Structure formats: C-alpha cells, structure tokens
Amino acid sequence: MKKLLTGNEAIARGAWEAGALVCSAYPGTPSTEIIENAAKYTEMYAEWSPNEKVALEVGAGASIAGARALVAMKHVGVNVAADPLFTLAYTGVNGGLVLISADDPGMHSSQNEQDNRHFGRAAKVPVLEPSDSQESKDFTKVAFDLSENFDTPVMVRITTRVAHSQSLVNLSDRQETGLKKYEKNALKYVMIPAHARHRHIDVEARLEKLREYAETTPLNRIEWNDTKIGIITNGITYQYVKEVLKGASILKLGITFPLPRKMISEFSKRVDKLYVIEELEPFIENHIRSWGIEVHGKDVFPAIGEILPETISEKMREFSENIQLFSQQTDPPLNTPVRPPVLCPGCPHRGLFYVLNKLKVTVAGDIGCYTLGSLAPLNAIDTTICMGASIGAAIGMEKARGKDFARKLVAVIGDSTFIHSGITGLINTVYNKATTTTIILDNRTTGMTGHQDNPATGLTVKGDPIKEVDLVLLAKAVGVERVVVVDPFDLEKLENVIKNELAAEEPSVIITKRKCALIEKNKNTTPCFILEESCTGCMRCMRLGCPCIIKEGKKVRINSTQCAGCELCVSVCNSGAIGKEGLIDV
C-alpha cells in the first residue's frame, strides 16, 4: 500500500517499522513532525525532551539498555547535542541509535545554515542522506541495522525540502526487534580515559569497515547515461538533477560519510567531466579533490542557500546539450511589497514589545515567536543568537558596560526556551552578581514550531498530564529574590513592573503569563472598531504592529475579520477612539 507522506512522517514510520521502542526530540523546524508522528504509534515511547542534549542522552540510555532509539532535532540542535554525540561515537551502541539532523539550506526557519555532514565526519559516525520520503523511511531502517552491525550511532541528515515534501511511500509491517540483552560493560560505556583510549582504536577500525561498506552498499548507486558529464549528488539535489539533466550519468550518494573512494574514482575515470552538485558546503567535493581527482563543484554552484532546479539548468546550460531549460527568470510586473511574518492578532507578546520599545531599553532576545518583536514597527530586539542565549548575552553586556547600563537592559526568553537552556544563564545571573532583569514570556506552549508541549505546560507529547515546572519557584530556587508574574495585556501594570525591576540593583525575573492566542479557547473574540469622530490620527495604536490595524489616510481602520478582540489597542488609545461591543457604550 502506498501513502503520501512527508519525509518527517516517513522517518517516524521507518523507526516504527524497524521496531524502535524509544523516540526523543526537542521541537525545531524542519524536524518537529518526526516526533509528533512517532508519538502516534502506541508501540513506541516518545517524548519532548527539555533540549536536544537531553534527547540524545535519553536515546543513548535506551540504546545501551538494549532498545532501538530514534532521536530527532534541527541542525542547530545538534550543536546542543554535540557533547554526548562525540562520546557516543566511542561507546557505540547496544540497540540501534539513529540521530536525525534536519538541516535548513536557505534558512526558511533558522538562524544559520550550517552543514551537519561536518558533524558526522568530526564525530566519526556515518551519515545517510535520503532524497525523498520513500528513502527517508528506508534509510531510517537501514540506519538502525547499520548502527547495530557497526556498533555506532548513525546520523540521517535530511534538509527542509526532504522533511517537508510529500511523496508516495510503500508501507510495511513492524518488525518486533525487541530488546537486546543488557549487560554491564564498563569498558564500553564508562568513558574514563583508560577505557576511551581503547575505544578510540575501535572507532578508527570501525571507520575503515564503514569505508568498505560504502563501496558495496546499494545506498550508493550509479545511473549510467551519456558519459560526457558525470554528476555526483546527494539528497534532494539528486531529484533535481534527475529531472533537469536527463542525459548525464549520475552517482547518487546515499551515504556521504564515509565516502566510497574507489567507486567515485572509477566513476570519474569513465566520464569526461565530473561535477559535484551538493547544497551548502563542498563536503563531497573537498574529499574528492583531496584524492587528486579533478572535479567541479563550488566553482560552478553556490555554497549559499538552496540549489534549485533552475540553478542547475542555468549553471549547466553551456556544458550539457540534453538539459531541461526554463524560461528566463523574471520579476512580477508590479512592485510587490514583502509579506514578512508577524505576531498573530491577539498575541500576548505584542504588548510586552510595545512597552519595551516605548521604554527604549536594550533587549537581548532569544529564539521563538517573540523573535518577531525585532521587526518593524516594534523594533524591540537588539540580539538574537541561539536558543537560550538571551540571558548570558545580557550578563555579558552588563559586565562590559557596567551596572548603569543594566538599568536599561533586559533579557527576553520564552517558557520553552527558558527550560531548554535559559535556566543555566539565570543561575549565572545570580552566581556572578549580574543585576539584569530576565523576562520569561510564558505563553504556555512552544509556539513557533506549532504548539508543542514542554515541561512547563503540564502535558507530555502523548497528551498525558504531568506536574508542570513552577517557573516562579524555579527562579526563586536559583537565588532570584525578585520574581513578579504579570498579565502582558495589562499594559499599565506591565510598564510599572518593568520600570521597578530595572531600577532594582539585583537580579530579577518578570514572568509575562498568558496563553498563546492560537491555543486559548476561553477568549472574547468580539472585534474592536474605531470611533472615527474620536480618532485624532495620533497613530499610537500603529506602534503595536498589529496586522489588523491599518493606516487609512490620516486615520486608521480595524480589519474586523482578522481582529482577535484582544483590546490591546483599546489600552494604548489616549482618545478613547477604539471600541468593542459590550466593552463601552457606543
């Protein structure tokens, strides 16, 4: 039976078919749906871990205890999980351990476009790269076998186009691979130097065996055609090459670390001109070059962003006759204003950024929906680096510029991000006597990735109720004396609280607590409207950056079909010119 699946759904299915028992992840686009789908299979335990490091450690423990385990994260998540990854490469596995790295060429939803094949090489673990959903499922299953046969964690690297594209997949039944025997084995799993020195020898020997495997596995294959041009490619670009360069011979690499040197060398001899078409880094290309083989790659194709079918057609036009040509790239006939993402109507973050902008404070920001507070007209964020960075960055700013600077400085961080890696920053605030104010934007969910639960929401990925983290007690427990909870829709109180806490020369935490507008069911969504005769055209409400308040001539109008009725605009209007049925007499 064939089913239309995204790459992410197919990976979850692959883990299920391979008999996996434990799945863990921290949400992050484009990887999030892997665990959301894994959680639907009753035979598998699945969890949202607090961060990617914990997720991989849970996977490691499950593997050592004998279960097949799947761990998923976005590319930057692997940075967080790198510490266990590099040593798990030494310990190896018991049950198969598969790590999914979802890279994001083109940065559709990321802060950088790092190429995680480098992690595979650096940690000395094999890297598989599927090119569609069928392969996403199949390669996940192969990865479990590889992991057990070679005693190594295996990375399956996907990209956004593989993760989020749907294609038809043949489904199979689940193989009940069960639990492997667990035996205490300190030499293998206790990585003290004496043991690790031995394991490093095993790692190098394993890599040699994997190199041999790469030469013979059907994961790598040659599709012979005209030999004037030979293309070596991987992942989604294989699909583009197949369509655009129908005449060329293709070496499709399903395993990109370690590479099949003999196979590539033979291929290169039989084609007149050799190209590597790979997104981002010249990973395959540099290996080939180091073997003294003449090859074209980044001299023709960009190392930045995605490589699209148009790019391949355009760049290869002069070198190949049998090529699919596309029409000249053009622009739309009229100037089209950009449509950047915005905080939703009714978003509880909007009021906070309005106030921060008004108070002209420096804001160390973080990763989440609230990163949108950096865009016009809110323009409220000074830095966004990585998950959890806001608090550390604020401390550093204070240490560089002094306590007076900290009187106009806050860190903002979401509930999920705070749990992920903000808490250690907060401990540092207290430990190293910083006096900054940390604002935790507690919207009761992990918003940007599409509403996943986290330890502070009271629900697991399977929907089971649990005791939630008490953020107030947590902040107090690490030594913050000043902790205030405030409703971010109460702008007057919010502003006063922020002013008070900024003035205090000691660490403080403000928790702005209000459910994300998209998941709040108990709300009055009656739209607001402008009382035209009272509107003075002061444009104060425009500073909220609400997509429902539209400038019209010298005044404004409210788009009533989109308005969520949050009344933030009612609060900021000085002329009483914004009404809402049932709120004031009109």
Add this chain to the structure above:
Amino acid sequence: MSDIINILIVGVGGQGTILASRVLSGVVQKIGLDVKVSEIHGMAQRGGSVVTQVRYGKEVASPIIPQGEADIILAFEKLEALRWLPYLKQNGSILINDQRIDPMPVIMGTADYPADAIAAIRSLHKNVIVIDGLKLAIESGNSKAVNVVLLGLLSKYLDIDKKIWLETLRETVPAKFLDANMKAFEAAQ
C-alpha cells in the same frame, strides 16, 4: 517533462492553503498517478507568504516547480498572485481569489498595495480568472470554506472526474461541515 502537471497554491499564512493541497493530492492519488507536494512550514506561517507546490504525472522526481513552469496558479490573495506570477507558464491559467490582505509594510504606510494587480496580470497572461471566494463561501453557508470554493474552481481546469473530487472532499473535511463544503465546492463551477 511535459506529462507532469504543475500546480502552485499561494496565499497568506492561515488562509487554508494546506487543506486545499491535501484534497488535491488525495484526488491525484486516486487516479493512480505519482505525486509530490512541497510546502514550507515554520516561520512563514505567522501571517507570511505561503506556497504549496503540487506536481503530478506518471513519474515525478523533483517536488518543486521552477519559475515559468506552473500550469496553474491558484492564488488565495491578490498580492500573492502577483508575487508568484513569474512561476506561471506562458499559456498557463491563474485563478485568483479577489481578496486583499495587507502585509505589514502596507499596514504601516511604508509601501503601497498594488492597486491594479489584476490588470497587470491580465496584460501578461490571457487565462486569468478572478472570483470573490468569500462571497461565494458565505452564500454556500460557511464563510470559512473559501478554500473549498477555490478547489471547486480549480477542478474545472483539471481533467479529473468530479466524482473523485467529491469523494476525496468527503474523506478530508469534518462531517459536520460536509454539506456547506459540498455547496462551496459547487459555488464556482
């Protein structure tokens, strides 16, 4: 690859383009063709410009449609129709929902919403269909069924039996909205 049909569905985050692509890909599967669908989730969903690419035929490799290769663009919003117009084939059809959703630069008054988008599109392409999806959806009893109205319009331009469309719709939409959705599907036919 002339045997592949390329359909681009464009709109604004939250307009229901994803359901439309789900029904379309379901329909295509039922007639036994290969199909690939590509859509980008994440940040753009928050009111940004969204696009879903559906490609079907005997065998489809790439899930994405290059510029100038779309047989049909189904646009849920006028500015988005204009933005994605370069993807339309020379003799392709563009089906536009006559709705305007202002993006932030327009809302703030730093950019203008193109006043004559449809005229500009008509000056370049001859197969331009414009309907008031919201009005038709309201008339069929569910103001939220704009996407189904647009699917009904799209179905007119694809050589697929109407029965298959209705059957797929029945399987995809919640039972309590089925009647209104069935009416909505017929509204633009």
